Amino acid sequence: MTASRIRREKLTIRRMIALYARRCPQALPDEDHYSALNAYADKRLDKCVFGENKPACKQCPVHCYQPAKREEMKQIMRWAGPRMLWRHPVLTVLHLLDDRRPVPELPEKYRPKK
Secondary structure: OOOHHHHHHHHHHHHHHHHHHHHOOOOOOOHHHHHHHHHHHHHHHHOOOOHHHOOOHHHOOOOOOOHHHHHHHHHHHHHHHHHHHHHOHHHHHHHHHHHOOOOOOOOHHHOOOO
């Protein structure tokens, strides 16, 4: 695969955060918060140990988000996920297909030493 997998993940997350920030009643009014969260997610995707072979984040054995940010992203994805089907159907279907991909083995340099 090319770099399009990571790029598509970034786009999907950006769209989910934007949808949540605009439409969700419990969303914070602070737009800077969501910009920072999106930048954090982009940085985490850039540093993913699996690279282009990354599994869906919920199936990944390596949790690279800080616990508080991970919980916030889970909340955003729970709310925005079903609504994404209407707003961005192609991204949603591709994300659901990615969710079914098998989890690759952890790269050698990240495996624990025996």
